[in-house]
Amino acid sequence: MSEPVISVIVATLGTRFTELKRMLETLENQTYKHFEVIIVLQNEQDHWSDILATYHVQTKLVITSKRGLSKARNIGLSHATGDIVTFGDDDCWYDAATFSHVVASFQTGKDVISLNMYDPDRQKFGRRQRIQTATYLTKRELMSRSSIEIFVKRRCLEANQHGPRIRFDEVFGLGGDYISGEENIFLADLHRQSYRTYFHPELLVYHAVQPRLTRLTTEQVVSKGPLFKRMYNTPTAFVLLSVFCLKKRQTKLFWKVLKEMWNYQPRGER
Incomplete structure (x- = not known):
């Protein structure tokens, strides 16, 4: 049996050069090598083709004039060929063994899994740690998930006996009518079709954790x-x-x- 391929979809404006290079370096250092990286560049000026050519990872660069995080991720999904998809931000990064652990989890029969967001510099998690052990999340608990933590089997996103095709709702997310919530809706749509999210609190995706703002806009x-x-x-x-x-x-x-x-x-x- 061939090893499953992971499609890493990264929507970016292409302006975070240092951060995106860090992400690519941690992808290059993965112990699991069966993956592709799809960069959806929301900028008509291509600064990245030559840079991507310097990395030893399989990459696809998709340039679009359309703005909106959910739109960009949906465009990325249309180009994905992997068995598993994930949605990295251009300023997140990974431990070298992350993808190996993810594939091992899927091989135990999971359809959707969630990692835990952690800032290794500040030694802080992205949210209060209410769930301490690996478990399936309730629909309410999906409200606390971040898109960069999500890995899902691509077949679950296509129309099948469980229901219609699942994509990000483009009304939600940065650049949409409502600025957030797109990942929660995405997971809720999967949950509605009986694809439950399994949370691994011990598996981490790295991302800077900003000081918590107490005042909502x-x-x-x-x-x-x-x-x-x-x-x-x-x-x-x-x-x-x-x-x-x-x-x-x-x-x-x-x-x-x-x-x-x-x-x-x-x-x-x-």
């Missing part, structure tokens, strides 16, 4: 209503939104967020 708060409605349904979204606004002390924005949620009509890949 209005844009971030307003996006929660549509996000909850997209992931669940209107009654459940109303309850979740009410709890969120109370917990985050955002009651002054409640009616504005509720109106946004009410007006939002889910669309895109379901």
Whole structure:
């Protein structure tokens, strides 16, 4: 049996030269060698062809004038040929054994797995560690996942007996109508088709952890209503939104967020 191939999809504006080079170096140093790197460059000026040629990894450079993180990732998916796909940011990086551990997990029958985000310089995790042992995540727990932590079998994303094709909802994510939540919707759509996410707290993807901001922007708060409605349904979204606004002390924005949620009509890949 041939070894599974991993497609690493990286959406970038191409301006983080130092960070993207670091990522490519850690990919070059992987002990598991069966992977391809798909760079989706959201910039019509190509600064990367010559740079990529200096690395001993299989790369594809896709240039697009379209902006939006979810759009770029969907474009990357259309070029992916691997058995497993993951969505790296241009400023994340990996331990040399990461891909070997990922493949070993998939060989035990998993369809979707999540790693843990960790900053080795600050020695901090990307979020509070509420889950300490490897386990399948509930739908609610998918809200705490980051896109760079996700690995999924590509066959699960195509139309099959479980349901329609799954892609990132382009209404959500940087450059979309709502600035975040695209990875949570992506995992929720997989969960809806019975593809559950298995969390490995001990397997890490590296990324700088910024100091936590205690004040949410209005844009971030307003996006929660549509996000909850997209992931669940209107009654459940109303309850979740009410709890969120109370917990985050955002009651002054409640009616504005509720109106946004009410007006939002889910669309895109379901």
